[in-house]
Amino acid sequence: MTEFLQQLVNGITWGSVYALIALGYTMVYGILRLINFAHGDVYMLGAFFGFYIARLTGAANDPNPLRAAGVLLLSMLGCGIVGFVIERFAYKPVRKSSRLAALITAIGVSLLLENGGMLLFGADPKFFPQIIPSANVPLGMGVSISNQQIIILAVSVALMLGLRFVVLKTRVGKAMRAVSYSHTAAALMGISVDRIITFTFVLGSMLAAAAGVLVALQNPKIEPYMGIMPGLKAFVAAVLGGIGNIPGAVLGGLVMGIAEVMVVGYLSPTWRDAIAFVLLIVILLVRPQGLLGQPPAEKV
Amino acid sequence: MLTVEDLDVYYGAVHALKGVTLKADAGEIVTLIGANGAGKTTLLRTISGLVPPRAGRVTFEGRDITRMPAHEIVGLGVSQSPEGRLVFANLTVEDNLDLGAYRRKDRAAIKSDADAVYRLFQRLLERRRQTAGTLSGGEQQMLAIGRALMSRPRLLLLDEPSLGLAPLLVREIFRTIQEINRGGVTVLLVEQNAHMALSVAGRGYVLETGRVQLEDAAARLLVNDEVRKAYLGG
Numbered sequence: 204m205t206e207f208l209q210q211l212v213n214g215i216t217w218g219s220v221y222a223l224i225a226l227g228y229t230m231v232y233g234i235l236r237l238i239n240f241a242h243g244d245v246y247m248l249g250a251f252f253g254f255y256i257a258r259l260t261g262a263a264n265d266p267n268p269l270r271a272a273g274v275l276l277l278s279m280l281g282c283g284i285v286g287f288v289i290e291r292f293a294y295k296p297v298r299k300s301s302r303l304a305a306l307i308t309a310i311g312v313s314l315l316l317e318n319g320g321m322l323l324f325g326a327d328p329k330f331f332p333q334i335i336p337s338a339n340v341p342l343g344m345g346v347s348i349s350n351q352q353i354i355i356l357a358v359s360v361a362l363m364l365g366l367r368f369v370v371l372k373t374r375v376g377k378a379m380r381a382v383s384y385s386h387t388a389a390a391l392m393g394i395s396v397d398r399i400i401t402f403t404f405v406l407g408s409m410l411a412a413a414a415g416v417l418v419a420l421q422n423p424k425i426e427p428y429m430g431i432m433p434g435l436k437a438f439v440a441a442v443l444g445g446i447g448n449i450p451g452a453v454l455g456g457l458v459m460g461i462a463e464v465m466v467v468g469y470l471s472p473t474w475r476d477a478i479a480f481v482l483l484i485v486i487l488l489v490r491p492q493g494l495l496g497q498p499p500a501e502k503v
Numbered sequence: 504m505l506t507v508e509d510l511d512v513y514y515g516a517v518h519a520l521k522g523v524t525l526k527a528d529a530g531e532i533v534t535l536i537g538a539n540g541a542g543k544t545t546l547l548r549t550i551s552g553l554v555p556p557r558a559g560r561v562t563f564e565g566r567d568i569t570r571m572p573a574h575e576i577v578g579l580g581v582s583q584s585p586e587g588r589l590v591f592a593n594l595t596v597e598d599n600l601d602l603g604a605y606r607r608k609d610r611a612a613i614k615s616d617a618d619a620v621y622r623l624f625q626r627l628l629e630r631r632r633q634t635a636g637t638l639s640g641g642e643q644q645m646l647a648i649g650r651a652l653m654s655r656p657r658l659l660l661l662d663e664p665s666l667g668l669a670p671l672l673v674r675e676i677f678r679t680i681q682e683i684n685r686g687g688v689t690v691l692l693v694e695q696n697a698h699m700a701l702s703v704a705g706r707g708y709v710l711e712t713g714r715v716q717l718e719d720a721a722a723r724l725l726v727n728d729e730v731r732k733a734y735l736g737g
Contacts, residue, residue: 374605381591381602387553388589393577393606393654 205345210468211461212342216352216421218460219359223414224437225444225452225459226366227407233383233447234403236302240309241289243434244316245282245408249415250425251324252278254331263332271334275358275416279409286408290401313434320427328426331419351420362413363453366406370449379403383447436463436479443486445496454494458482504529504689505550505581505658510559512542512549519545521713522559527658532680532690534700534721536734537710543693544586546710547660550691551583552576563658578606582656586663588647592636596627599635599646603653613653620649623679641672648679658689665696677703697734701725709734 224246231239256277257263262270293312297304338350370376381389382399390396418433419425440459444451459479466478492498505527512520520542527533535543548554550561552573561569568576582603591599600620604613621628624645630638635646644664651659661680665673677699684690694700701707701721709717709730717724724730 374601377594377598377602378605380594384591384593385589387585388591389602390553390573391551391577391583391585391589392602392650393574394602395572395574 206468208344208346210464212346212348212352214461214464215457216348216355216460217464218457219356220414220418220456221433221437221440221459222453222456223359223362223410223417224433225440225456226363226449227411228438228441229444229446229449229452230379230403230407232441233449234379234400235294235298235305237294237305238309238438239294239404239407240306240434240438241293241312241316242407242411243430243432243437244313244320245285245289245430246411246415246418246433246437247320247425247427247430248285248316249278249282249412250331250419250429251320251329251415251427252281252412253416253419254329254425256281257332257334262334266332266334266336268335271354274334275413278416279412282408282412282415283405286404287401289408290404294404295397295400317427317431324427326426328424331423331425333423335420349421354420355417358413358417362410366410366449369406375399375402432476436476439479439483443482443493445493448493448495451493451495458494504564505691506560506562507546507550508560508562510546510549510561511557512545512554513557514545514554519713520549520556523710523713523715525708525715525718527689527691529657529689530684530687531706532684532692532704534692534694534704534707535710536694536697536700536707536724536730538733539695540712541710542713543710544662547583547585547662547691547693550576550660551581574606577654577656580655580657581660582651582654582658583660584644584647584651584662584664586666588643590635590638590643590646590650593634595634596631596638596646599650600653603650606654616653616655620652623652623682624649641668641676644668644676645679648676648683652683652688656688658691659683660691660693662693663695664692665694665699673699697730698725701730 227242228239231237253274257274260270260273262274289312293308294305297308335351335354339347340350341347370379378394378399381392381394382396386396436459437456440455441452443458444455459482462478462482463475466474486493507523507525510520510523523546537543545554549556552571555570560567563579563581591602600617607613626642627645627649630642635643638646648664664676668676673696680690681703692700692704701724704721707719707721707724708715
């Protein structure tokens with residue numbers, strides 16, 4: 204029982220990271236019907252930005268929460284800019300072309316970021332500095348949680364609540380929902396569809412950056428290809444929850460994280476990556492619209 | 504107020520509008536009738552900036568809006584209730600109206616305009632917290648028109664407001680269109696229901712395969728032999 208609860212805590216923590224990345228996939232899909240395959244690489248950039256920012260600002264040598272928060276925010280800002288640039292120079296020019304063109308562009312951007320990262324950061328893994336002193340907090344019944352896990356959970360939940368507020372309560376959030384429903388109708392309301400698309404990319408990239416920094420707190424080894432697997436799995440999480448559906452991405456991320464940790468704990472670590480794709484195959488067979496997705500409505 | 508000159512629009516290889524010229528003066532209800540595929544919707548989409556024309560010019564209140572982005576045209580005072588209504592199905596009636604006023608910042612006036620829409624369409628008031636997808640076809644049409652009014656347009660483009668509605672409801676919608684017009688809004692009305700459209704409009708254009716075939720006072724079009732044969736069922 205103790206072991207199960209411990210795995211559950213680990214799984215939820217890990218899942219909240221998938222959820223953060225999955226949100227970016229699902230928001231961009233909701234608005235553009237595009238799978239942004241470069242999204243996992245933005246997560247990688249988030250970790251690297253955090254790495255360099257921590258070194259430049261001295262946060263690496265002086266672990267304290269305030270500086271760590273600064274590292275997180277600056278990395279998010281950096282990736283927000285990257286998201287803006289990717290959208291403006293890679294996706295916008297092919298907006299009016301076929302969806303296949305956009306998809307191929309996404310794969311191209313992904314390769315560019317991975318290999319550009321290789322060129323810029325080097326192929327050797329870097330070790331993310333400990334910007335938060337580590338400690339373990341017992342939860343009772345033999346279950347414990349590290350303070351990094353607490354930070355991962357707390358920051359993820361805060362960001363998700365923030366996103367929820369933006370999407371449901373603000374004008375720009377309503378505009379996002381309008382654009383995701385119909386570009387034509389949104390434009391007729393006076394909404395600049397281009398601007399909302401840009402905003403969505405920036406928002407998604409910032410969440411991915413946060414995920415990158417948060418993961419690096421716990422698994423400090425970072426390298427330019429580190430975004431590929433988590434990116435794919437977060438994409439599967441988004442599909443699992445119902446692509447285009449924001450609560451679905453969160454649910455899908457949690458299910459994915461818990462499933463993965465449980466498989467590693469009770470079956471075998473070699474199944475770690477396979478479980479994601481088992482989940483994908485099962486959901487596509489049983490409920491292709493995802494857990495919270497609605498089946499495509501008949502247009503009358 | 505609105506002038507369209509020699510407009511040529513292509514959809515891929517399809518020549519959808521072939522040198523269309525028309526105008527609407529301030530305070531008018533002008534109707535555009537024609538069969539399916541004649542280019543009526545294309546014309547409205549072009550005026551609203553959703554489709555770029557190959558050639559020709561659109562001006563509104565003397566200003567060239569031919570290649571202006573759609574969202575800016577709304578800001579100038581041209582609003583459209585589009586074909587198929589396109590109400591935001593997952594948003595409430597209230598939020599739909601609020602989005603109609605997206606470019607406005609005057610909170611208090613937006614609220615009073617929403618109240619005015621609810622006075623115009625009382626059924627929307629009862630349903631204002633319902634999502635638009637749960638409304639009936641007629642209610643969705645009212646919402647689409649109400650939403651278009653929320654930007655305080657001086658020119659309102661209506662695409663097939665009677666489509667799929669029961670006859671009683673059609674009359675109600677047309678009465679409301681006249682009421683909106685009396686409030687000072689110029690209306691360009693695209694309709695397949697030629698009889699209703701011509702009976703509320705001052706002038707009308709007949710569009711056939713991308714060309715304006717006829718233009719005249721609506722009252723004269725109603726008794727025109729060709730129009731009667733083709734659009735009014737004899």
